[in-house]
Amino acid sequence: MALYEQTVPQFTKMLSNIEAWLDLGAEYAKAKNFDVAVLLTSRLAPDQFHLLRQVQAACDQAKSACARLTGKEPPKHPDTEVTFDELKARIATVKSYLATFTAKDFEGAESRMIPLAFMPGKGLVGADFLSEMALPNFYFHTSMTYAILRHNGVDLGKRHFIGGLNLQDV
Secondary structure, eight states: OOOHHHHHHHHHHHHHHHHHHHHHHHHHHHHOOTTTTTHOOOOOOTTTTHHHHHHHHHHHHHHHHHHHHTTTTOOOOOOOOSHHHHHHHHHHHHHHHTTTTTTGGTTTTOOOOOEESTTTEEEEHHHHHIIIIIIHHHHHHHHHHHHHHTTOOOOHHHHHOOOOOOOOOO
């Protein structure tokens, strides 16, 4: 499978899922009569990012992975969001950015060397960068977003995580 198909459609789908989870989180806070900001600052462990930062990190991973694989510079976001609506606006901005990529942009990306800033002088070829680093990192932050909301009582299930399927008749 080409790197475009492994990135843009999947990142877009999962970011849309996060938007839906945030809506369910806001509805839950309203139904239970508590400030939704409680969810934004919730975390699973004291040394872990809170929900707000998990969503920001998932967005950063999606845009950065595509940009790095295609030799582009990702847009910068200052991490100033403090509400669910602001997080959803950031997700929408990242999804719009992802929509600018085409399969042609990813030509040659499998073998393009991707330098690792945290390991000066080291890098991974694009295919390895995606499978060993970018996808696991994106799914980590996506999963933690889901887990924090679920841990706090938001009624989420596996179908919410997986999202829609491209079902076909057999």
